[in-house]
Amino acid sequence: MNAPHPPKVAGIDSTVPTPAHTVPPTPPAPGAASVPAPHTPAPGALLQDRLAGWVSDLTTLHELTERLAGTSTLDAALQELLRAGAALVGARRGLVVLEPGDGLGPHTTIGLGLGRADLGHIETVPRGSLPYGELLDTAAGLPGGNGQTGESVHPDLFAEDGLDPRHREVAARLGYAASYALPLSTVAAGRLGAAEWLYDEPAEPDERRRHLVGLYVRYATEHLARLLEVERTRACMATITEELLPSRLPRVAGVQLAARHRTGPRGGGDWYDALPLPDAALGLAVGSVTGSGPSAVAAMGRLRASLRAYAVMEGEDPVAVLSDLELLLRLTEPARSATALFAYCEPALRKVTLAGAGHSPPLLIGERRTEFAETSVSAPLGMLACWEAPSVEIQAEAGETVLLYTDGLLHRTGDPMDRAFARLHSAAASIPRALRRDPGAIADHVLRTVLPAGLDAADREEDVVLLAARFD
CATH class of the missing domain: 3.30.450.40 (GAF domain)
Structure with missing residues (x-):
């Protein structure tokens, strides 16, 4: 049964060779008349051929x-x-x-x-x-x-x-x-x-x-x-995730916004938000909840809704916003942790005050500089008994873009974190001048450059979020 077969079409209609152990015909006696004998198959040959055909088909x-x-x-x-x-x-x-x-x-x-x-x-x-x-x-x-x-x-x-x-x-x-x-x-x-x-x-x-x-x-x-x-x-998880995220970004004078979101096959906890605040201010947020699947998506929705409420009440103090969020997470989601970054933007002054909890620093992209913002190192929300870290201020220039993102962008590269950060910086620095006026084009260029060769595919496990804010 393991003997090699000659070439066949799709494994069927193969020609089966005569078995090696078939008994050879008896030679005619000397002087006997040469009379053609009727062709009769050797004993068992027909059965062997049929079995060989079945084996070939299987x-x-x-x-x-x-x-x-x-x-x-x-x-x-x-x-x-x-x-x-x-x-x-x-x-x-x-x-x-x-x-x-x-x-x-x-x-x-x-x-x-x-x-x-x-x-x-x-x-x-x-x-x-x-x-x-x-x-x-x-x-x-x-x-x-x-x-x-x-x-x-x-x-x-x-x-x-x-x-x-x-x-x-x-x-x-x-x-x-x-x-x-x-x-x-x-x-x-x-x-x-x-x-x-x-x-x-x-x-x-x-x-x-x-x-x-x-x-x-x-x-x-x-x-x-x-x-x-x-x-x-x-498809269901992607729909639920998209419904929990902003259906459209707000229009605020002095700043242009664009967001890109890639959801993994099981649904993850990465999110973003942008909401107008009193005094012509703007709140920007990105974050990620641990885990994946429906429970992580649900936790992400609860966390994002809570952050919106805290931002409206005390958005000018990002540290207070994240402190309240940390307390809520510790009381209601004790088995989870989350990273988050909240930025209070004043478009008229091109001033950004932000605080981060275990989150990667934003990237400042402009004609004369491409650099990561200096943020304090702090633990994710839910990891410490009480979270608090100092806020930092960024003074943007006209035409510069602040790019917020989640760690999924770095993890999808498969590189060590230092090389992933270098890859992101290089992608931002290589944005053509013609694209720098459009925050959507900036986000697309970063995605294509950091995640080439299928790393941006929908079957990748990590979620990816990019939120770009370009100041006029």
Whole structure:
């Protein structure tokens, strides 16, 4: 069973060599007439060939399902499903339509060997006339009691009398003449969608290929159901987090604001805020709650709401604001700690008074300087019996930007903290002059420069927050 196999297409239709232990034929007796003997298979050869075929098929399914199991995102799994299915049924192109039966989404259509324009042409065909539409809109695509579902076979589209004219036109335009479709449905997962493969010439998979692709699609459906649940959870956490953060930034004379936020897949506790205060002042805050997931997001929302109240009452004294916040955290969230930075800005004077609790110092970005503000070193909130640290003042010049950020920006780089700080400083110093008038462009440049090569992707664990304030 471990003997090497000759090359095969998708692990099926392989030629099995004659076993080495087959008994050789008996040589004819001397002088006997040479009479061709009827061909009879050696004892057990037929069974061995059949067993070898089964082993080859199982090996193929094992390899394909392992590759599918290695995918961690919904898009990657759908692409792998299309590629493996095309190899199993002997097709070159295909598409998969994700349309969960519970109506909760997400809904998407992905093609193999088909561009967006091609998919657009296919979508102009009446849905009920398409093979995947037949499966999605009828009972054929619903799982039965044994988990089996129907299939849609069109071995020669142009020979069908009842083919929809628009379908005939699109098939001729795209150059396919046959199709084979299967629903993505099981009893456990329900109906998730359908997959369809297209043939350039009239064709259909034989019984063996149908059996193999049916087993593969059944496994793929279960894998897609798990990824779909993860995708929905991520989207839900991202929505909740965004709803707990400012929907828009305030407009205050003398200062321009911009914020950027990246949420990890499980949802984190990083937050930011900007709120107008009495006497034409402005309060800016960034912070991070320990942990991740729903509990951390909820704690972040409570902490941010409390800080807003303290800022309105005593925002001109950032130390008092953070002291009150520390007391609240210690009494209501004894198992948590948090970092925070609060800045009281007076735009008319371009003056910033700030205090930080275990938080990284803000970065001052201007034409003549790019430097970190000198802030006192202090413990995070909730780490000491009583928190208090002196505040510092920053005098900004016209056109300078104060950049606040959370530690996730530094942690995502994977570098030691000293190198991460150097990387951030270098990114800020390299901002082109044409971008320095726009705080949003400044934040985007810093993100692209500090977090290149996928470090800014949504599947990274750490949250990232940037809050930029440019003084006129």
